[in-house]
Amino acid sequence: MTPKIARYLHDRVPATPCLVVDVDRVEERYRALHAALPLARIFYAVKANPARPVLERLISLGSAFDAASWEEIALCLSAGAEAQAISFGNTIKKVSAIQRAHAAGVAMFAFDSDEELDKLARYAPGCRVYCRILVENAGAEWPLSRKFGTGVEHARTLMLRARDLGLDPYGLSFHVGSQQTSTAAYEAAIARVGLLFTDLTRSGLDVRMVNLGGGFPTRYRDDVPEIDQFALAITHAVTRAFGNALPELVVEPGRFIVGDAGVVSSEVVLVSRRRVEAQGDTDDLPKDALRWVYLDIGRFGGLAETEGEAIKYRFRTPHDGGRTGPVAIAGPTCDGADVLYERSAYRLPLDLACGERVELLSAGAYVSTYCSTRFNGFTPLAEHYI
Known part of the structure; x- marks a missing residue:
């Protein structure tokens, strides 16, 4: 409850039920994450709250965007986002959505299966793709495992096949689950993905990006680790996995930014x-x-x-x-x-x-x-x- 929201509720007494969002607080959270992880590019997870005032404020701060549908992509574009700053992060996409996103200039697409890769090769030729790896979601209050991601061996095969299909095998991604309360979850996932990244590089792929997903928590009833604690664990894990040859890093916060x-x-x-x-x-x-x-x-x-x-x-x-x-x-x-x-x-x-x-x-x-x-x-x- 920010002072700004408290004043609004007291002075306006809006009809219930209603949601009141302090957009200045959104900016504060964005800046806090950027300060904690300065080497990572922030792709705001639009699904958390796609309201235009939120998108416009984040665009003004230089944020990129993780979209789950063509409709979310359209919202970002209409708010002023550049197509190149949008990632189509859903691994389950309609053909029509892929076509519209590609035509609009979106160049980065997630996948985790042969069938989705085939769609991307046909309807978004030449695009950058990144493969989502299945990782443990222990510690997450809202897990995202099972439905998304694939095993390491299959991911290796998919990334090599992406190159053969004329796509750009840009990177790897994972998600440790929403409202993740354990810093160890990121450490384990980074170690797992780091081994595959190195293997693919040695196989001649120009893999350049690791997407750490979202999951950074908001305090509800119970205390949670501060963002600096997550950042420290991530920084140490990335250094162990990649040494000085750091890949491009991406994070996809949603709850942390607007919660x-x-x-x-x-x-x-x-x-x-x-x-x-x-x-x-x-x-x-x-x-x-x-x-x-x-x-x-x-x-x-x-x-x-x-x-x-x-x-x-x-x-x-x-x-x-x-x-x-x-x-x-x-x-x-x-x-x-x-x-x-x-x-x-x-x-x-x-x-x-x-x-x-x-x-x-x-x-x-x-x-x-x-x-x-x-x-x-x-x-x-x-x-x-x-």
Whole structure:
């Protein structure tokens, strides 16, 4: 919660649910990452928050962009980004999207399979390609393994084949998982990719780039390592893997850049106590039934990352500092899956009541883009960029 957001919420009292993002804070986070990893080029992961004010501010700072679709590429171009500063980082692309990106001047494409490589050779001839390697996601609160990436041996075959198909085998990439809380994950991944990079170079490929992916965390309920700690671990690992012959380095932060720049303001719709009914003898039921707090935003309104109670947002209420008690927290829809937290030992003030507002902190990433379109008729999340 930046002072700028706090003033906006106090003075404007915008209708809920809404997301308020402090764009100055976005700039601060970009500059902090650039200072920590000055040798790495930053490709902002557009999927984290593709709002035009965010893109325009990052363009003014010299950022490049990691796009997951033609639509995200178009957003970047319309905001003023150069096509050469955009990477089509999704390894699963429609032919029409490849064609449109290539025609627009996008020159860098990710892949991790023979079939995707064939599409790139046919519909984006001569482009720079980089192969995504499968690495461990231990320590990530939102893992990205299994669906993406390939093994080292297959990656070697793919990169050699890329050259034979007339493509430019530009580099290698990996992703250690979103909201990664372990610096060791980067060290292990860099060592793994470094061996393959060296092998490919000795085989005559002009491999020049290593993409470290994203994953840098935002502080939610629990503390996480600072960016300087990640940078130190990465720098040491890159030096061990490559010595003085450093490749071009790329990072793809999303959550780190916009996460703590945003706050979701929500209204309490209902506070109730729910007792579980049981068959037969009820003597074992608790005397005090569990208190449930229902908000006007839930998993279908933008808080999809609470699935499995993975991302644990911090809450601010009008009664902070008062007596608290255990709660389950849920959204407003008529869907039984719309429960945010039931097992994560959340506690909220006992005085919290229907009609009051609560804020979910560090909610600038992966909220507006996960918001459904009027599920149960609820109005989609409003957005305010200040």
